[in-house]
Amino acid sequence: MLIGFVGAGRMAQALAQGFIAAGITKGEKIIASCPPQDSALLEYFGSMGCKTSYSNAEVIQRSEVVVLAVKPPIVPKVLQEVASIFTPGHLMVSIALGIPIRYLEQMLPRKTRVVRVMPNTPALVKHGASVFSCGSTIKEGDSDLVKKMLTSVGICEEVPETLIDAVTGLSGSGPAYMYIAIDALADGGVKMGLPRDLAIRLAAQTLLGAGKMVLETGRHPGALKDDVCSPAGSSIHAVQQLERHGLRTALIEAVQAAALRSEEAGLREKKS
């Protein structure tokens, strides 16, 4: 399978590296493009054995699956530039923030197959969380293909497109919230006397372990929290501090803010 990335930034790199690590494709079957001023990004693709180009058109001509991996304000410009090159043989996979399938289908030739995906950067280490929604002209096998690709780099579920903004707020942007949590937990450890590198390792493994417990035991996170909090123990004292400082509300509002931003990005591009 020949995979092209239009846009060679952080999310494209994470997916490409994840796909290669997972064995879903080889470096030489990937091609990525971006403008010459960002050529350093293409060097990263080159170091993975991928082909690179400054021409988006070349990427599309040489690919079966085209991943649209540019920021939302760039999407209309890129589609105007390359729409005519798309054929029914291409599968367009857009990861662009907020951009609805309807908009992509309107901008592309009538029979272009479109899938919208919301991945996240831990795809790079095969622990991504992705969802996808299919457009109106996909053919048999497209949904399975996208699912296979994304499952190779983490978990992946098909959802109605109406849920993608909310998913963006949770798992698309979520790694950022969790890096802040790891950094802050490590600060706490350092404050209490731990060396920084040990504190970061312990904090990261604690998040990973907690996540695996939820996924692998299938138990509710509240019940797992109760298991950690012994009567009059240390954990319940810490939990009280988290509640006092509004951790739950902060996380709920973070997800909401990112979801609304995703929705807004889509509305803006539709108007342009």
Ligand SMILES: NC(=O)C1=CN([C@@H]2O[C@H](COP(=O)(O)OP(=O)(O)OC[C@H]3O[C@@H](n4cnc5c(N)ncnc54)[C@H](O)[C@@H]3O)[C@@H](O)[C@H]2O)C=CC1
């Ligand atoms: N970074 C993340 O965690 C995630 C990003 N996304 C979405 O993926 C898309 C890309 O995001 P990032 O990789 O983070 O951004 P980025 O800023 O790292 O990369 C954007 C890329 O687009 C390229 N570009 C700019 N103008 C171009 C043009 N005319 N033609 C071709 N390429 C052009 C840039 O050179 C760069 O390679 C965005 O829409 C973003 O919302 C989705 C999920 C997660």
Ligand SMILES: O=C(O)[C@@H]1CCC=N1
């Ligand atoms: O901030 C962004 O635009 C992207 C979308 C999801 C995560 N990062």
